[in-house]
């Protein structure tokens with residue numbers, strides 16, 4: 001599943017890109033801040049986004065979704081277990 005997304009910077013600026021969730025990773029493609037976080041690189045959900053190992057927070061807006069919806073997308077992805085692939 002892919003979403004037009006904006007990465008929310010701490011000072012209110014945004015960079016634009018495309019966010020997608022795969023079974024094992026969250027991927028954000030952007031010229032400025034591309035990132036790929038596997039579940040193992042995530043410490044926990046954090047607002048509409050994730051807290052990565054090492055302490056960096058990644059917060060996003062998705063086109064057509066409010067903060068609450070974005071938050072539950074991240075929560076669903078993070079709490080999901082890859083089925084039949086252990």
Ligand SMILES: [Zn+2]
Nearest residue numbers: 007015032033
């Ligand atoms: Zn950014």
